[in-house]
Amino acid sequence: xxxxxxxxxxxxxxxxxxxxxxxxxxxxxxxxxxxxxxxxxxxxxxxxxxxxxxxxxxxxxxxxxxxxxxxxxxxxxxxxxxxxxxxxxxxxxxxxxxxxxxxxxxxxxxxxxxxxxxxxxxxxxxxxxxxxxxxxxxxxxxxxxxxxxxxxxxxxxxxxxxxxxxxxxxxxxxxxxxxxxxxxxxxxxxxxxxxxxxxxxxxxxxxxxxxxxxxxxxxxxxxxxxxxxxxxxxxxxxxxxxxxxxxxxxxxxxxxxxxxxxxxxxxxxxxxxxxxxxxxxxxxxxxxxxxxxxxxxxxxxxxxxxxxxxxxxxxxxxxxxxxxxxxxxxxxxxxxxxxxxxxxxxxxxxxxxxxxxxxxxxxxxxxx
Amino acid sequence: xxxxxxxxxxxxxxxxxxxxxxxxxxxxxxxxxxxxxxxxxxxxxxxxxxxxxxxxxxxxxxxxxxxxxxxxxxxxxxxxxxxxxxxxxxxxxxxxxxxxxxxxxxxxxxxxxxxxxxxxxxxxxxxxxxxxxxxxxxxxxxxxxxxxxxxxxxxxxxxxxxxxxxxxxxxxxxxxxxxxxxxxxxxxxxxxxxxxxxxxxxxxxxxxxxxxxxxxxxxxxxxxxxxxxxxxxxxxxxxxxxxxxxxxxxxxxxxxxxxxxxxxxxxxxxxxxxxxxxxxxxxxxxxxxxxxxxxxxxxxxxxxxxxxxxxxxxxxxxxxxxxxxxxxxxxxxxxxxxxxxxxxxxxxxxxxxxxxxxxxxxxxxxxx
Numbered sequence: 001x002x003x004x005x006x007x008x009x010x011x012x013x014x015x016x017x018x019x020x021x022x023x024x025x026x027x028x029x030x031x032x033x034x035x036x037x038x039x040x041x042x043x044x045x046x047x048x049x050x051x052x053x054x055x056x057x058x059x060x061x062x063x064x065x066x067x068x069x070x071x072x073x074x075x076x077x078x079x080x081x082x083x084x085x086x087x088x089x090x091x092x093x094x095x096x097x098x099x100x101x102x103x104x105x106x107x108x109x110x111x112x113x114x115x116x117x118x119x120x121x122x123x124x125x126x127x128x129x130x131x132x133x134x135x136x137x138x139x140x141x142x143x144x145x146x147x148x149x150x151x152x153x154x155x156x157x158x159x160x161x162x163x164x165x166x167x168x169x170x171x172x173x174x175x176x177x178x179x180x181x182x183x184x185x186x187x188x189x190x191x192x193x194x195x196x197x198x199x200x201x202x203x204x205x206x207x208x209x210x211x212x213x214x215x216x217x218x219x220x221x222x223x224x225x226x227x228x229x230x231x232x233x234x235x236x237x238x239x240x241x242x243x244x245x246x247x248x249x250x251x252x253x254x255x256x257x258x259x260x261x262x263x264x265x266x267x268x269x270x271x272x273x274x275x276x277x278x279x280x281x282x283x284x285x286x287x288x289x290x291x292x293x294x295x296x297x298x299x300x301x302x303x304x305x306x307x308x309x310x311x312x313x314x315x316x317x318x319x320x321x322x323x324x325x326x327x328x329x330x331x332x333x334x335x336x337x338x339x340x341x342x343x344x345x346x347x348x349x350x351x352x353x354x355x356x357x358x359x360x361x362x363x364x365x366x367x368x
Numbered sequence: 369x370x371x372x373x374x375x376x377x378x379x380x381x382x383x384x385x386x387x388x389x390x391x392x393x394x395x396x397x398x399x400x401x402x403x404x405x406x407x408x409x410x411x412x413x414x415x416x417x418x419x420x421x422x423x424x425x426x427x428x429x430x431x432x433x434x435x436x437x438x439x440x441x442x443x444x445x446x447x448x449x450x451x452x453x454x455x456x457x458x459x460x461x462x463x464x465x466x467x468x469x470x471x472x473x474x475x476x477x478x479x480x481x482x483x484x485x486x487x488x489x490x491x492x493x494x495x496x497x498x499x500x501x502x503x504x505x506x507x508x509x510x511x512x513x514x515x516x517x518x519x520x521x522x523x524x525x526x527x528x529x530x531x532x533x534x535x536x537x538x539x540x541x542x543x544x545x546x547x548x549x550x551x552x553x554x555x556x557x558x559x560x561x562x563x564x565x566x567x568x569x570x571x572x573x574x575x576x577x578x579x580x581x582x583x584x585x586x587x588x589x590x591x592x593x594x595x596x597x598x599x600x601x602x603x604x605x606x607x608x609x610x611x612x613x614x615x616x617x618x619x620x621x622x623x624x625x626x627x628x629x630x631x632x633x634x635x636x637x638x639x640x641x642x643x644x645x646x647x648x649x650x651x652x653x654x655x656x657x658x659x660x661x662x663x664x665x666x667x668x669x670x671x672x673x674x675x676x677x678x679x680x681x682x683x684x685x686x687x688x689x690x691x692x693x694x695x696x697x698x699x700x701x702x703x704x705x706x707x708x709x710x711x712x713x714x715x716x717x718x719x720x721x722x723x724x725x726x727x728x729x730x731x732x733x734x735x736x
Contacts, residue, residue, distance in 0.1 A: 005396040006374040007407030009604075010689055011493060011616030012398065014673030028373040030380065031399045034493070034616060036673070039375030101505045106498065125379060125402070127495035130474065134499040137469045137643050138506015147621075236377075248379030248402060253515075275505050305382030305404070321378055 001303045012036055015061035016151050016210045017217060024231045032062035032125045038233035045327055048237040051200055055159035056232025057220050060197070060204070061151035066109075066121040066129045072141035073117050079135060079274050080121075080128070081111070082257060084267035088113050093178040093193050097257040097265050098128060103279030105251050105260060106131060110195065112180060120150070120206075124247035135275075151213060155220065156202035159227040164203050167216070167223050168192070172203070180206075185219075188212035197234045199242035199366075236324045240333050243294065243366025249304075249322045250292055250335045256280070258288045259337065261365065289340050290318065294367045297332040297351055297360035301325050310336060310349040310360065317342045317349040317362075332360075333367055369671050380404055383429035384519050384578045385585060392599045400430035400493045406601035413695055416605040419568055423527035424600025425588050428565070428572070429519035434477075434489040434497045440509035441485050447503060447642050448489075448496070449479070450625060452635035456481050461546040461561050465625040465633055466496060471647030473619050473628060474499060478563065480548060488518070488574075492615035503643075519581060523588065524570035527595040532571050535584070535591050536560070540571070548574075553587070556580035565602045567610035567734075604692045608701050611662065611734025617672075617690045618660055618703045624648070626656045627705065629733065657708050658686065662735045665700040665719055665728035669693050678704060678717040678728065685710045685717040685730075700728075701735055 006012075006029050013035040021038050028040040038059055041047055050056065068076055078085045082103075083096040090113050098107040098121075110122045121128060132145045155164055165173040168183050172192060175181060180193035188209055196202040207213030221229055245251065251260045257280070258266070268281050295310070297320075307319040316339060323334030342349070347362045374380075374397050381403040389406050396408040406427055409415055418424065436444055446453050450471075451464040458481050466475040466489075478490045489496060500513045523532055533541040536551045540560060543549060548561035556577055564570035575581030589597055613619065619628045625648070626634070636649050663678070665688075675687040684707060691702030710717070715730045 002390055003373045004390070004394060005371045005408075007396045007398045007604075008671060008673055009398065009614075009617055010672045010674055011614065012673075018673060022370055022372070026372060028375045030375045030377065040373075100501050127498055130495055130499035131502045133468050134502020134504075135506045136502075138503045236375075246377075246379065249377055303376060304378050305376055305380075305386060306378055 001301070015059050016207070016213055017059040017061065017153070020214075020217060021059050021231050026231070033064040033123055033127075035062035035064065037062040038231070040233070041231055044236050044324070047232055048235050048327070050228075050230055051157050051198060051232055051235055051238055053158065054228040054230065055155065055157035055163050055224060056230050057217065057224070058154035058156060058232050058234065060154045060234070063152050064123050064147055065150045065206075066123060066132055067146050067148045068119045068121065068132060068143050070117055070141070070143040072136075072143045073119050076132060076136055076141050076143040077111060077119050077121065078272055080106075080131065082267065082274055082276065082280055083265040084270055084272050085111065086270070086272055090115060091180055093180060093195050095265065097260070097262045098131075099257060099274075099276040099280070100253070101275045101279065103256050103276040103283055104253050105247070105255050105257060106253060108245065108247050112193070126247065149208070149210070151207045151210065153205045153207055153213065153217060153220075154196045154202060155205065156196045156198045156232065157200045160202040163220065163224045163227050163229060167219055175203070185216055186212070190216065197244055198238050199244070200238065237326055240322055240324055240335060241326060241328060241367050243335075245292065245335065246322060251321070255337065256283055256288070258283055259291050261292055290337050291343070292321075292335055292365060293338045293343070294363045294365045295320065295334045295336045295360050296329055296363065296367070297323065297334065297358050299325070299332040299358045302332045302353070308351060308353070310351055312342065312347065312349050317347065320351065329367070335365065336362075338362055369669070383427050384575070384581055385427040385429065385521070388582075388585060389427050389599050394599070401432040401491055401495075403430035403432065405430040406599070408601070409599055412604050412692070415600055416603050416695070418596075418598055419525050419566060419600055419603055419606055421526065422596040422598065423523065423525035423531050423592060424598050425585065425592070426522035426524060426600050426602065428522045428602070431520050432491050432515055433518045433574075434491060434500055435514050435516045436487045436489065436500060436511050438485055438509070438511040440511045441487050444500060444504055444509050444511040445479060445487050445489065446640055448474070448499065450635060450642055450644065450648055451633040452638055452640050453479065454638070454640055458483060459548055461548060461563050463633065465628070465630045467625060467642075467644040467648070468621070469643045469647065471624050471644040471651055472621050473615070473623050473625060474621065476613065476615050480561070494615065517576070517578070519575045519578065521573045521575055521581065521585060521588075522564045522570060523573065524564045524566045524600065525568045528570040531588065531592045531595050531597060535587055543571070553584055554580070558584065565612055566606050567612065568606065605694055608690055608692055608703060609694060609696060609735050611703075613660065613703065614690060619689070623705070624651055624656070626651055627659050629660055658705050659711070660689075660703055660733060661706045661711070662731045662733045663688065663702045663704045663728050664697055664731065664735070665691065665702065665726050667693070667700040667726045670700045670721070676719060676721070678719055680710065680715065680717050685715065688719065697735070703733070704730075706730060
């Protein structure tokens with residue numbers, strides 16, 4: 001597959017850590033929320049094996065925050081999501097599908113309530129700040145919407161626990177999954193959550209002070225030598241194998257949250273007020289006609305720039321949305337939107353690329 | 369300067385023309401509106417000289433349309449921009465700064481009214497569709513907001529006139545600057561505007577049918593041989609020399625339209641209703657304290673990932689936002705946000721990169 005360079009510009013913002021990761025062996029970038037996001041260091045297969053065994057420090061500053069402050073902040077955040085936020089606690093992270101008035105997906109952030117009238121919506125890749133601004137202006141809400149200079153470092157991998165304990169103290173290792181709290185390091189306080197976009201365990205450090213963040217970055221690498229720490233990034237193989245969905249890849253504004261398997265984050269029964277509630281009630285009555293599932297395909301490589309059609313003979317089975325070669329399964333694995341009549345896991349399909357047809361099979365998410 | 373690959377994914381959508389430009393010598397991509405946008409073929413200097421002498425076909429599908437349809441469509445479009453759209457005509461393009469309620473820049477699209485209740489907002493790089501959706505929902509407007517499958521081809525360069533006349537007929541060469549109309553080609557109709565993001569003359573073809581667009585693409589190359597046609601893309605050197613501003617590079621949500629020199633597109637005196645009007649009235653009273661200007665710097669290369677500080681001794685002069693080496697001026701040229709006390713064109717400044725200080729000077733936009 002041909003490779004192309006990325007043209008840099010201020011429009012695709014560098015992060016506080018860019019010069020560090022570039023000198024630490026970065027090979028590929030992607031972009032995310034108008035910012036550079038590392039995509040590969042030693043190649044995604046080597047990165048994958050390392051992530052599953054050791055610990056990595058990820059520059060995920062591109063996971064930008066929409067900050068919403070004010071008397072109506074809770075109302076505005078709730079308006080955008082079908083997840084019931086009425087009992088949200090400070091100190092917990094909430095994964096929440098954001099939808100539009102038609103009940104279609106806009107983003108799947110983690111939401112953090114920092115205090116009574118201050119929220120962070122920690123974004124996947126779309127300008128939810130503009131949606132929030134539009135709603136706040138249209139509804140005359142007292143809610144100030146901004147993008148604070150928060151640049152997340154994720155510490156991921158089975159040894160993340162040991163590394164974080166060594167650098168930030170024993171207390172950080174007591175954090176429960178999706179809990180967050182503030183922890184001191186050399187005179188600065190860091191919001192740290194036990195979270196991250198892998199299933200290899202880890203933490204996300206919401207860095208609010210660039211210089212303090214760089215000091216912490218360097219300390220993580222020097223303290224991490226004994227754990228074989230390396231720079232890393234969200235890994236395409238690991239996240240597909242783990243069934244972590246990617247906004248813009250696996251779903252987009254054409255899909256509803258039921259089709260994405262987000263049922264447990266949808267509350268159409270209580271009296272909370274969110275946009276798209278009517279639409280979701282209707283969809284729920286009718287039931288969905290397709291959903292996201294995992295697939296395995298007899299191929300040793302694949303390139304995705306758009307969804308690809310899966311066929312069973314002449315019948316349409318679904319659309320492949322994400323895919324990558326998995327060294328574990330020794331085939332291409334992927335995530336696809338599958339038509340209801342093919343939800344039976346014994347279904348096989350063909351995928352045609354160029355003039356070559358390959359066979360594949362459907363399985364539940366996550367892959368096993 | 370180190371180069372990095374771009375990692376492909378469905379999230380950074382390919383265009384209908386991607387496979388063609390990749391086999392025609394593409395070397396670098398950028399991303400724009402969640403889509404791939406070509407950034408270089410033979411290198412931006414070679415591309416620049418060719419663009420200024422011949423004709424290029426650009427895959428600018430990433431210039432996505434926000435389509436707004438419905439009884440309240442005109443009201444919604446006007447709400448987002450400080451340009452007076454009350455007398456807008458079908459068949460004309462309108463460059464218009466979009467702002468938020470604080471009077472800060474969100475985008476600088478070209479707006480096309482296609483019929484009484486159908487508009488296209490032809491975007492720079494931000495999700496204005498989400499802003500429009502938020503406003504429409506918040507204000508209960510009858511306006512349907514969507515992103516149609518429109519994939520623009522730009523034909524740019526001094527020979528664009530001849531090429532377009534040869535392929536689409538004499539009538540197309542009668543189009544006036546920023547006029548648009550429909551033109552037939554092999555049984556399909558194409559919306560064509562005399563516009564484009566260069567000052568070398570040209571057209572933008574709003575392709576609504578992918579297959580018809582590919583046929584037209586191929587015809588442009590086969591008919592264009594005698595004009596030395598090549599694939600191209602928005603050229604960083606040409607656009608900075610021409611003073612064409614880039615949203616996200618030269619300005620962002622921290623800047624107001626007066627600071628960007630958009631005064632002639634601001635109407636705070638008539639009774640039109642747009643968000644941010646109060647804020648702009650206030651800013652207009654106070655006057656701006658900085659504005660975008662051109663700069664020349666004694667350097668032979670530069671890389672931009674964030675704005676860079678310009679100093680005069682110990683005094684802050686401004687922020688460099690975009691910059692590139694210009695083979696015409698034989699130095700780096702750029703666009704910078706300059707503090708009022710330095711608007712005098714005789715000001716010089718220093719720019720420090722690494723430990724190296726370079727001298728520069730300020731001039732009006734566009735560079736001469």
